[in-house]
Amino acid sequence: MKEARYFYVPDAAQQTELPAEEAMHALRVLRLKSGDEMFLMDGAGNYFKAQVTIAATHHCYYEILESMPQEPQWQGRVQLAIAPTKMMDRIEWMMEKVTEVGLDEVSFLNCQFSERRLVKTTRLDKIVVSAMKQSHKAWKPVINEIVSFKSFVQQPREGRKYIAHCYEEIPRSYLFEELQKPSDSEDATVMIGPEGDFSIDEVKLAMEAGWQSVHLGKSRLRTETAGLSAVMMMQLAKK
Numbered sequence: 001m002k003e004a005r006y007f008y009v010p011d012a013a014q015q016t017e018l019p020a021e022e023a024m025h026a027l028r029v030l031r032l033k034s035g036d037e038m039f040l041m042d043g044a045g046n047y048f049k050a051q052v053t054i055a056a057t058h059h060c061y062y063e064i065l066e067s068m069p070q071e072p073q074w075q076g077r078v079q080l081a082i083a084p085t086k087m088m089d090r091i092e093w094m095m096e097k098v099t100e101v102g103l104d105e106v107s108f109l110n111c112q113f114s115e116r117r118l119v120k121t122t123r124l125d126k127i128v129v130s131a132m133k134q135s136h137k138a139w140k141p142v143i144n145e146i147v148s149f150k151s152f153v154q155q156p157r158e159g160r161k162y163i164a165h166c167y168e169e170i171p172r173s174y175l176f177e178e179l180q181k182p183s184d185s186e187d188a189t190v191m192i193g194p195e196g197d198f199s200i201d202e203v204k205l206a207m208e209a210g211w212q213s214v215h216l217g218k219s220r221l222r223t224e225t226a227g228l229s230a231v232m233m234m235q236l237a238k239k
Contacts, residue, residue: 192226
């Protein structure tokens with residue numbers, strides 16, 4: 001039995017041709033030909049069973065045989081806001097893993113102690129698409145451009161809001177336990193700081209804006225590991 005081939009095609013139901021990069025992979029790597037079956041994902045919750053109609057040198061056309069809407073795998077919106085690390089490969093690794101685990105949205109924060117204040121979301125988008133196809137996720141996470149910490153915490157936001165930090169002098173509760181408590185909303189957003197953590201002033205500003213102070217457990221985690229841990233806790237609490 002052949003392994004199912006998945007391709008990311010935004011607005012797949014309204015298109016008849018694979019995007020250029022997907023077509024290259026289909027034709028040059030997988031060597032698909034007319035009549036071969038494949039599956040398309042639009043990143044908006046739908047799979048499509050399709051068949052190749054024309055396999056040209058640089059173009060791969062298809063027809064949809066069946067529409068396959070998917071059920072969400074978790075409740076509410078899972079959102080992560082994180083300060084990017086100095087070494088971008090760590091964030092790229094995290095983006096791959098959180099996509100495989102499953103989340104809805106990622107935002108990047110420019111904080112007081114940030115060592116990186118620029119993020120190339122185009123590259124991250126490609127990593128997310130690859131991870132989405134590998135893990136067969138029907139929804140593509142939204143990737144937002146980097147914004148200032150102050151701007152982010154003061155934006156209106158639905159659901160529960162948490163800021164994870166390491167300051168023992170500021171009262172904190174365990175994120176996973178908080179996520180398991182009854183709430184009027186299933187949406188949750190967790191903020192993770194840079195390598196040097198948020199500043200105390202940033203934590204206080206967030207708390208004044210309605211964000212709850214939390215920790216991720218007894219271990220001291222790297223930024224990217226903390227981001228992955230937070231997403232996994234949100235996922236486990238919302239199954």
